[in-house]
Amino acid sequence: DTGSAAAVPIDPRFDIAYVTPVTIGTPPQTLQLDFDTGSSDLWVFSSHTPTSQIRGQEIYTPDKSTTSKLLDGHTWSITYGDGSASRGNVYTDNFTVGGLAVASQAIQCAQQVSSSFTTEESIDGLLGLGFSTLNTVNPASQLTFFDNAKSKLGSPVFTADLKNKQAGTYDFGFIDKAKYTGEITYVPVNPDPGYWTFTSSGYAVGSGNFSGSPITGIADTGTSLVYLPTAIVTAYYRQVQGATNSRNYGGYVFPCSATLPPFTFGVGETKFTIPASYMSYAPVTDGSSTCFGGLQSSSGIGVNIWGDVALKAAFVVFNGANPPTLGWATK
Numbered sequence: 227d228t229g230s231a232a233a234v235p236i237d238p239r240f241d242i243a244y245v246t247p248v249t250i251g252t253p254p255q256t257l258q259l260d261f262d263t264g265s266s267d268l269w270v271f272s273s274h275t276p277t278s279q280i281r282g283q284e285i286y287t288p289d290k291s292t293t294s295k296l297l298d299g300h301t302w303s304i305t306y307g308d309g310s311a312s313r314g315n316v317y318t319d320n321f322t323v324g325g326l327a328v329a330s331q332a333i334q335c336a337q338q339v340s341s342s343f344t345t346e347e348s349i350d351g352l353l354g355l356g357f358s359t360l361n362t363v364n365p366a367s368q369l370t371f372f373d374n375a376k377s378k379l380g381s382p383v384f385t386a387d388l389k390n391k392q393a394g395t396y397d398f399g400f401i402d403k404a405k406y407t408g409e410i411t412y413v414p415v416n417p418d419p420g421y422w423t424f425t426s427s428g429y430a431v432g433s434g435n436f437s438g439s440p441i442t443g444i445a446d447t448g449t450s451l452v453y454l455p456t457a458i459v460t461a462y463y464r465q466v467q468g469a470t471n472s473r474n475y476g477g478y479v480f481p482c483s484a485t486l487p488p489f490t491f492g493v494g495e496t497k498f499t500i501p502a503s504y505m506s507y508a509p510v511t512d513g514s515s516t517c518f519g520g521l522q523s524s525s526g527i528g529v530n531i532w533g534d535v536a537l538k539a540a541f542v543v544f545n546g547a548n549p550p551t552l553g554w555a556t557k
């Protein structure tokens with residue numbers, strides 16, 4: 227079997243996140259989930275979420291599904307890197323993504339969500355695509371949709387073709403040659419941290435020389451920006467007139483009129499260039515002439531993160547074979 231579904235930006239002006247339609251239960255209930263390779267819980271706004279915490283999101287109502295089953299005594303609780311959090315109980319039910327079906331997928335129903343989830347009306351929940359070792363369900367951790375689907379897939383892979391300010395695609399079980407150019411460069415993945423952790427072969431700022439220092443980080447579809455070591459980030463913003471590291475805005479900002487250099491990163495022998503237009507993330511507040519950078523320091527996070535700003539510049543294969551690898555191709 228295979229599956230293919232659209233990854234739609236939640237805001238047409240800048241790519242803060244992407245959502246993908248899924249169906250849960252019988253008859254099918256459709257929700258828009260944020261596919262996140264940086265976590266491994268599949269959780270949804272639900273009939274168990276207090277109405278005071280719901281603002282426009284679609285919800286999953288297990289009692290309306292003839293195939294839902296309560297996973298008795300199981301609970302979950304998760305906190306993300308940006309401080310957002312949710313927790314709740316667990317059901318199993320039929321689940322499909324783009325025509326690919328999994329029977330009795332663990333569906334984590336929110337009984338509590340933090341305010342940033344309530345205010346993000348376009349996200350009805352998350353679908354974790356990290357390694358199942360990161361799943362937070364107690365007393366028995368649950369498998370991700372990808373791990374449950376693997377045995378049905380021709381090839382144990384999924385691919386991310388995220389795009390700038392337009393809909394991209396998540397494919398499951400096959401690699402679509404029409405989505406990339408040249409060859410796919412595969413690099414090893416260390417699954418132990420639970421993320422898709424790989425080592426980039428270096429970077430260059432604009433037309434500067436390529437620095438071949440290895441950078442270990444995670445390929446994370448659920449993170450908007452790129453977070454790298456401070457030395458790299460300062461080297462980048464030294465090339466941007468008027469750039470400052472703003473405590474007030476929590477990162478590097480610059481005049482929206484500034485000329486930005488592109489940013490190149492290496493994967494094996496291949497080089498990927500993030501165009502300058504992707505490196506200006508968004509005005510710090512609506513209508514401001516100060517813009518927030520798409521590249522920020524990872525010093526406060528503890529891990530380097532190749533988020534959507536970088537992933538949009540490539541076609542990425544998440545190969546769930548043993549051992550797992552990551553494939554990168556230009557497009």
Ligand SMILES: CSC[C@H](NC(=O)[C@H](Cc1ccccc1)OC(=O)N1CCC(N)CC1)C(=O)N[C@@H](CC1CCCCC1)[C@@H](O)COc1ccncc1
Pocket residue numbers: 242243260262263264265305306307308309310342346352446447448449450451453518527529531
């Ligand atoms: C440095 S991990 C920060 C990262 N969250 C972001 O990237 C959010 C994404 C977002 C937020 C609100 C609406 C839409 C999208 O966006 C921003 O934080 N920003 C964009 C806007 C900009 N002004 C400020 C910076 C993050 O926790 N991701 C996790 C998934 C994420 C959680 C929040 C909802 C959307 C999905 C996940 O993959 C990585 O989990 C961890 C990473 C490191 N250790 C622990 C957990």
